[in-house]
Amino acid sequence: MTAARSSSSIFLLLAVFVFAASCDAPPNPTATPPADQPTWALALHGGAGAIPRDSSPSLQRAHRESLSEALDRGRAMLASGAESLDVVEAVIRQFEDDPLFNAGRGAVYTHDGRHELDAAVMRGEDLGCGAVAALRTVRHPITLARRVMERTRHVLLVGEGAEAFADEMGVERVAPNFFDTPARRRQWLDYLATEPQTGDADRDKSTVGVVALDIHGHLAAGTSTGGLTGKRFGRVGDVPLIGAGTYADDRSCAVSCTGVGEEFIRHNVAYAISARMLLTGADVRQAARTLIREVLDPDVGGVIAVGRDGTLALEFNTQGMYRGAADSKGRFEVGIWEEGP
Amino acid sequence: MTAARSSSSIFLLLAVFVFAASCDAPPNPTATPPADQPTWALALHGGAGAIPRDSSPSLQRAHRESLSEALDRGRAMLASGAESLDVVEAVIRQFEDDPLFNAGRGAVYTHDGRHELDAAVMRGEDLGCGAVAALRTVRHPITLARRVMERTRHVLLVGEGAEAFADEMGVERVAPNFFDTPARRRQWLDYLATEPQTGDADRDKSTVGVVALDIHGHLAAGTSTGGLTGKRFGRVGDVPLIGAGTYADDRSCAVSCTGVGEEFIRHNVAYAISARMLLTGADVRQAARTLIREVLDPDVGGVIAVGRDGTLALEFNTQGMYRGAADSKGRFEVGIWEEGP
Numbered sequence: 001m002t003a004a005r006s007s008s009s010i011f012l013l014l015a016v017f018v019f020a021a022s023c024d025a026p027p028n029p030t031a032t033p034p035a036d037q038p039t040w041a042l043a044l045h046g047g048a049g050a051i052p053r054d055s056s057p058s059l060q061r062a063h064r065e066s067l068s069e070a071l072d073r074g075r076a077m078l079a080s081g082a083e084s085l086d087v088v089e090a091v092i093r094q095f096e097d098d099p100l101f102n103a104g105r106g107a108v109y110t111h112d113g114r115h116e117l118d119a120a121v122m123r124g125e126d127l128g129c130g131a132v133a134a135l136r137t138v139r140h141p142i143t144l145a146r147r148v149m150e151r152t153r154h155v156l157l158v159g160e161g162a163e164a165f166a167d168e169m170g171v172e173r174v175a176p177n178f179f180d181t182p183a184r185r186r187q188w189l190d191y192l193a194t195e196p197q198t199g200d201a202d203r204d205k206s207t208v209g210v211v212a213l214d215i216h217g218h219l220a221a222g223t224s225t226g227g228l229t230g231k232r233f234g235r236v237g238d239v240p241l242i243g244a245g246t247y248a249d250d251r252s253c254a255v256s257c258t259g260v261g262e263e264f265i266r267h268n269v270a271y272a273i274s275a276r277m278l279l280t281g282a283d284v285r286q287a288a289r290t291l292i293r294e295v296l297d298p299d300v301g302g303v304i305a306v307g308r309d310g311t312l313a314l315e316f317n318t319q320g321m322y323r324g325a326a327d328s329k330g331r332f333e334v335g336i337w338e339e340g341p
Numbered sequence: 342m343t344a345a346r347s348s349s350s351i352f353l354l355l356a357v358f359v360f361a362a363s364c365d366a367p368p369n370p371t372a373t374p375p376a377d378q379p380t381w382a383l384a385l386h387g388g389a390g391a392i393p394r395d396s397s398p399s400l401q402r403a404h405r406e407s408l409s410e411a412l413d414r415g416r417a418m419l420a421s422g423a424e425s426l427d428v429v430e431a432v433i434r435q436f437e438d439d440p441l442f443n444a445g446r447g448a449v450y451t452h453d454g455r456h457e458l459d460a461a462v463m464r465g466e467d468l469g470c471g472a473v474a475a476l477r478t479v480r481h482p483i484t485l486a487r488r489v490m491e492r493t494r495h496v497l498l499v500g501e502g503a504e505a506f507a508d509e510m511g512v513e514r515v516a517p518n519f520f521d522t523p524a525r526r527r528q529w530l531d532y533l534a535t536e537p538q539t540g541d542a543d544r545d546k547s548t549v550g551v552v553a554l555d556i557h558g559h560l561a562a563g564t565s566t567g568g569l570t571g572k573r574f575g576r577v578g579d580v581p582l583i584g585a586g587t588y589a590d591d592r593s594c595a596v597s598c599t600g601v602g603e604e605f606i607r608h609n610v611a612y613a614i615s616a617r618m619l620l621t622g623a624d625v626r627q628a629a630r631t632l633i634r635e636v637l638d639p640d641v642g643g644v645i646a647v648g649r650d651g652t653l654a655l656e657f658n659t660q661g662m663y664r665g666a667a668d669s670k671g672r673f674e675v676g677i678w679e680e681g682p
Contacts, residue, residue: 161575
């Protein structure tokens with residue numbers, strides 16, 4: 001007990017030092033990770049998909065700023081000794097309140113003009129996991145997913161039942177139109193005008209996800225989404241399915257996925273990256289790369305992952321992926337297209 | 342085309358011969374599979390859990406008869422050249438109409454006295470998969486899961502949305518009380534009298550599942566369940582989660598799981614068996630055994646699996662698992678406890 005406490009104190013001191021050091025380190029997009037391991041590491045994504053390089057500069061800037069703010073929030077927490085699970089939840093809550101991303105406020109519209117939100121969270125220490133799907137009134141789906149993990153024997157709660165559970169847990173509920181935003185409404189109207197004929201409503205992929213290694217050596221992963229514009233029939237994608245869109249195991253890695261959910265389900269991408277590390281000895285970058293470049297079809301999405309050694313992997317096979325990466329060695333980068341981290 | 346047709350004919354003739362031969366073969370619980378591969382193989386389960394050896398002999402007999410009838414149905418279809426996917430659906434539909442099992446009619450009651458049904462199906466040829474969850478009015482959830490696979494770009498539909506999709510597909514819906522049975526009602530009343538205090542409502546595990554290899558070399562898997570007696574909050578277990586309770590890949594195996602769903606989700610058991618075969622070269626029995634005996638905690642459930650070579654694995658770490666196994670070499674066995682197949 002005393003030994004554990006004093007080793008925590010050492011970590012904390014170390015973290016405070018590293019944080020102080022990293023605050024001065026300028027972002028360096030071409031840095032290669034140092035040979036010695038980082039004590040903490042963090043990656044996040046805000047969705048992968050067709051992101052034109054000539055898209056509105058102000059929108060690009062807004063995304064980069066949001067990603068930087070989220071990354072900075074997570075960096076500060078991890079550097080001061082926060083647990084990875086708390087960081088994953090806090091950063092995703094920030095994304096859920098940010099109308100730029102397809103999670104919480106800013107979620108896309110379903111076929112009939114509503115919002116149905118899904119989220120999942122997992123901690124690597126004991127494979128604890130929780131998920132929620134088809135929520136219409138819960139402001140922070142990621143927090144409800146965490147309550148499922150911590151306060152029930154279950155993993156996945158859906159629909160009205162999940163919302164009744166939110167009430168029982170005192171998790172904030174809001175009016176369904178809380179999630180409305182003008183930009184998503186326009187996307188929905190565009191969809192209604194064109195998509196139902198083509199059946200191709202796969203274009204909004206700004207799902208959010210966070211993976212973290214904390215200074216205590218624990219991994220966590222979380223993902224939150226509004227799914228597809230124009231989705232029907234209670235469609236649930238990969239996000240709330242543990243092993244498909246989200247997975248964490250302290251023995252291997254933590255993973256969050258984004259893209260065409262059905263492909264991530266079919267190939268159990270998040271779990272597959274962990275399994276490949278454990279069964280073949282691949283490192284997290286090799287494992288993530290194999291899944292994204294060899295197993296999945298082109299142009300379906302991306303993953304972020306952090307290995308138990310703090311190595312970060314950010315892989316995508318789409319035009320772009322909104323993403324960020326930071327670690328205790330001073331790495332702090334956000335990116336959209338290939339040249340990023 | 343002609344070559345394919347004539348090889349199908351040869352397979353068909355062979356299958357008819359083997360079927361005729363196997364009809365006379367008595368069940369032989371100690372038979373070891375022959376060295377040469379079966380041309381088709383089939384395994385099914387009707388749930389794993391605490392099944393007392395001194396339970397009512399008439400109930401034991403009823404289960405054995407139901408398992409035998411289901412196995413015979415699947416055997417006849419496979420031997421006459423049916424596709425594995427059709428066999429999986431047909432046998433599970435039979436289970437769903439059988440009040441003995443916790444799927445379709447005979448499903449357990451939720452906390453508030455309703456039924457919420459889940460199912461999934463997957464074909465190994467192209468990793469096509471479909472699943473449904475939290476259904477209240479669909480007579481054959483497995484058929485709706487197949488429609489999701491074949492008629493949408495999605496994998497998982499839940500709740501009222503899934504039922505609206507059933508209407509669009511012409512899949513039979515019934516009044517919610519169609520699923521009521523006196524035996525499950527008694528279990529629910531027992532639960533109401535005792536379980537809410539102890540929080541232990543894990544005892545009804547008679548989920549059903551089928552895996553098959555057909556003479557065309559294709560694998561398929563399906564699972565259907567009513568979940569847990571007394572479940573609340575729209576709880577969804579492992580059954581409709583591709584990779585947790587159900588998986589099929591022609592390169593490795595087809596798997597269906599039963600037991601404490603949350604443990605099967607946490608370890609992605611169905612997919613993990615396939616991954617272990619592909620990444621380590623384990624055969625289907627080794628892979629299934631490792632998951633059930635080493636990865637999972639004791640007393641959580643069981644799996645059935647068929648490898649691409651027709652090898653069958655039926656593993657459980659509970660007191661018993663209702664199960665059956667048959668193949669083109671004349672194997673035809675049903676079992677409940679350890680001494681079975």
